[in-house]
Amino acid sequence: MSLGTIPAARGRRVVQAGSLAQARPGIRAVALVGPPNCGKSTLYNRLTGTRQKVANYPGVTVEYRVGKLASDRNISVIDLPGIRGRQPHSEDEEVAWKVLQRESPGVAPPDAVFLILDGTRLDSQLPLALEVLALGLPTLVLVNLADALLERGGALDVASLEGSLGVPVGLVSATQGTGLECIGQFLKVDRPSEPPKLPPVIQDSSGCRTWARRVVEDSRYRLPKESVWTKRLDSFFLHPFFGPAFLLLATVLVFQSVFSAGQWLGNGIDEGLRRADAAIRPAIPNEILRSLLMDGLWKGMGSVIVFLPPILLLFLFLGLMEDSGYLGRAAVISDRMMARIGLNGKCFIPLLAGYGCAVPAIMATRVVGSKRDRLATIFVIPFITCSARLPVYTLLIAAFVPQGMILGGLIGLRACALLGLYVLGFLAAVATAKLLNSTVLDNSRMPFVLELPEYRLPRLRSLAIMLLERAKIFLAQVGTVVLGVSFAIWFLAHLPIRTGQLATMNDSLLSRAGHWLEPLVHPLGFNWKIAVGLLTSFVAREVMVGTLGTIYGADPGATTQSLGTALQRDLTLPGAMALLVFFALAMQCTSTFAVVRRETNSWRWPVLQFVYMGTLAYVCAWIVNLCFGLIL
């Protein structure tokens, strides 16, 4: 699982054929397997030609991916989650073994296996190789990270290793693309029909290790020296003082730049949209059509699109942390805190992913291992401030919080308000986790074991592709859900048509529906327009902004104003605070609901979550409106 990719964007891919290597007719599907952090995803991207996230963290590839081999489109490649040994310790390892045993329905059973091993620590990975070879499938062993192995003074005799394992072996570097010829050869060569000579299958682990030691000696394998860079960087990033200080500073900087740079870029888009609006408007002859297209759809979609830059910035920072290997260090620094709220540091990764989007974050909980911690994490993830809340937050903060610097110019008042909302979401998650631990969930302890990958330079290309993917997902949402809702809202705002005239805002169906809802949200300080926006936000949070854009687009008094200014007329400061708090706490996302239903395989959890978060949001928003109303 990667932080930046959601499963919908990751289905089957057909990739254009490169040089064609005629394969043996028997092989139609190849499975890529290997331990975590062996460079499997990089290799997958190279083989299929599609580039996705580079797995640099244990369990990044939670779901397997299927693509077509670039050199032969008849062969599909299945990218499986990382495995450590025959005994699966998490649900994604279970998935991997099921596919390998050809027992997984819905996945093409693999006819051959590419076993990828990390060349910089081959010795410890041979027991796993033995277990994979015991499956009896035609196997090609790819010893990856050849560049790091040779650079740091390691050595390996490939021919001897082939002799010991009884299968072909290739020394490759997935990042540099060297040594990959062996794959074409493996697929081309007509192998005898009898199974290859397998190494002895040893049941007990000590026998396995003895065998591995012998193989290592026979193949004249020399371990490379430890990476100097990892040691140097760790002595800073895990320094008793500088480590946490850097984590804190980085967090503050991320929010500050998401707010200021993101908004600055967003304003540019806004300006462009407004100019286009002025240019297109006179070209539409019919008045009703003009109103529908420009005031309804253009305003509705435009008001959401301007939030693309801050969202992409946020994903860029998350991607940088993930690809560089820093994410694991952040998990180690925060483990103490996570332990205090009854979770382990491994839950930190899904929680952090929640800052991007709750859907992949909930799927990432599969790496947590313990069922109990996993349920608790799934339950609290929607409290984490996801990127869909950003449009609403930035809109309201820019409209209601004055500009200005605090803390001696270190951080702006608005960025501080934004950070405050992030903290609020985090505190709600913490409190809920504590509550769950002391009530619903049993208290069996699971060990915390976390592998820290070596630091790697993030690859610009893979980051760019991840951002492109995120942008596509966001724009697809704008083009479908936001478009549809804007369309519906425009009609409701202009119906019924009497004597050929569109209804005015005040006697439209929308206004009637809004007024009917108003008593429900009045205690929170919202009027009927906000009520309508709130109703549509339960589809997805950012839809609210599009709805408001359409409502104010239809309002003759507000068409010339920006959305923020229009809101200032309609919402009091306490009401705006209440609205922000409501958005921080409520579960307004149908995708999240669906993914929780799927991952927990029950209706009970998502329903419980929805009711719990909704009630909490309503009560807290009500208290905020009441208290601020008394003070201000």
Place this chain on the structure above:
Amino acid sequence: MPGQGQNWRGESPSPRNQGVCLLCDLRNGESATITEIVGDHPQPPLLESYGFVPGVRVVRERTAPQGDPIIFRIEGRLVALRREDAMQISVRRKERE
């Protein structure tokens, strides 16, 4: 009164037990060999899959900023382990040459 080189029971330390301590008692930079997984650890196979099995060499690399978890280098990789988990692995310190 136990003599020199004897423990409180008066026994001479057997060479088998010399230098044996818990994994969490190692100092940063010190290396040792795992002797056994002690206590009723809930998930020995999980530790095993990361290489924590008898006979394997382990180096205590560094400590996390708040003193826990502890980071070890084992079989070429860096693995973070909470102190409470490291307390259930006994090791023999590498003899000083």
